Amino acid sequence: MEAKSFWVLLTTLLFIIRGWRQIEGCLEQERIALFQLKSFFNDPIELKDWVDVKGSNCCQWERVKCNITSERVISLNLNHARRSTSNGYLNVSLFLPFEELKSLDLSNNKIEGFVDNKGSLFFISMLTD
Template identity: 50%
Template sequence: MMMMEWKWLRFIRMAVMLLVLEGRRWCTTDACLEHERIALLHLKPFFNYGNQLQSWVEVKGSDCCKWERVECNTTTRRLIQLSLNSTKWEFNVEYWYLNASMFLPFEELRSLYLSENAIAGCIENEGRAFNFPLVTSFIITLFSPLLICNY
């Protein structure tokens, strides 16, 4: 009788281990991180001229790694490249200042393309502007989690 109890106990322990392992697999996702998806949606109004960002939808759990102009790390599912260039293609567009802190949620962001958007400079959190020449194109490249505005 004692031997039978040990077999059941072993069986139950194995079943629990399998359930735990399967549960971990069910809880993981191949989608982008939710806070990065939300941060992209905060950027959308500034770069969605002509409704160019149609794939950027406000559906919880939507995989922003599959959105147009977005590239993610295939392992971490974090955003690594954002190509928002040429979204403001109209003539007579007023130059504006970009709030650089809007890119802070993207911890692995390495490349940020913003050319042809009539951006006059970057604004820090305090609101102080960094001016660079009013040109129709520039590229900001991130080599660290800190945003560096190059011109």
Template identity: 45%
Template sequence: MMMMMEWKWYLWFIRMAVMLLVLERCSWCTTDACLEHERIALLHLKPFFNYGNQLQSWVEVKGSDCCKWERVECNTTTRRLIQLSLNSTKWEDNMEYVMDNRNLNAWYLNASMFLPFEELKRLYLSGNVIGGSLENEDGTQLRLTNLEVLDLSGNLFRNNTISFLQGLSSLKSLTLYGNDL
């Protein structure tokens, strides 16, 4: 009877050791990819910032690691998006034409598309011919509480369209040159 209990204890110990070894080596058991809802939010942004197919790495493959996509940077620990560099992705080839005809090609950006990125610290949107305020779809102010750097240079903002800045309480650096201010 004692020998049987020792044998069961030994088998249990071996199973636990093997399971721990598998978990340690198992790449699919851990979360090394970006969060799924942030990946989906990036894919919703893609059509607005993919002029000339610049965002080829942004693919609609479930489980694709958006932290490895071009123009995206994530926190290495939390895997949350912390930087988004979408500068000059909208009208790069037509920028001279747009600057000469400033009101013809301006577009309005629904800022609520950035809300899933709760840890976003740096957002670069320069040179994209954005012509309206960065308010949410419902008209409320943009609330990115961790945003520290915002580059909106080279767009078509006017004096009356920058009221959204009031909702950016952590902002340390704001670039607005090259607008209609």
């Protein structure tokens, strides 16, 4: 096989594989974590495109931004994404799958505080509502 033909074939295969991966969507563990967050941030209008449909790519959902190379979530805007008349405690362990998360907006959601999986309470003094 000629060197030029080899590189054309290799490049074509990479595009096919890359395109196939896009159909699958974002990383499965991050998609699952987003659905777990959706149970707390429960505004059906604000999170209307957060659906559990095969092939749904969470990197294309509103309020979610991903790294274009790794396809990992890098930003979540959850401002005003919770419908509740009372304050609630958010489980910070739900954010563990987001290894590349750089930006997180949790404002205006009546978050009283934060807990972990063991129920330990966290206080974060830098947050303002």
